Amino acid sequence: QKEVEQNSGPLSVPEGAIASLNCTYSDRGSQSFFWYRQYSGKSPELIMSIYSNGDKEDGRFTAQLNKASQYVSLLIRDSQPSDSATYLCASASGRRALTFGSGTRLQVQP
């Protein structure tokens, strides 16, 4: 079992819709969670971090964390074609480096 699991997609949504990206993790010691966006041929860039249960909002992005269910999600409101990318979920535990999932490819259709 991978430590961080994501559906590879592609997840296809129409422009203006809400995109919902999900991630589960296996290490109950994980304390911090991150969403990175990676455009094709580019390096990942951080878009959201979340540390406690509940929701965290930043512009059109909302990260949700449920530690009891070991579940992290990212909602993108009013999706734009420019949001089309691969979204990588990552978790951090203690002194270990970030562990990444394999990513979900999002396609926003104009």
Place this chain on the structure above:
Amino acid sequence: GAGVSQSPSNKVTEKGKDVELRCDPISGHTALYWYRQSLGQGLEFLIYFQGNSAPDKSGLPSDRFSAERTGGSVSTLTIQRTQQEDSAVYLCASSLDGGKEKLFFGSGTQLSVL
């Protein structure tokens, strides 16, 4: 520098040859990470440096892989006797004080082993 710099950007080598990949982190960042990414896959952790020491090198896939960091700055990832399965993009990232708040990634080295 302004960002994480990696060189070379592309490397084509023959099976069995050794290669060295270089990473120059953001000035002042004490933590440095190496990941690799195969086509269409996620990031596979290789090794993490805090200063010049490596608290976590659990991701190195075999003893053909080694890395060092000198002066708390530049790091070199060495792959000996390269194999075709080593072909991937090797990404370096750095962060301030080892915090996991934000990793800044370099543009990567595309390694192709023929």
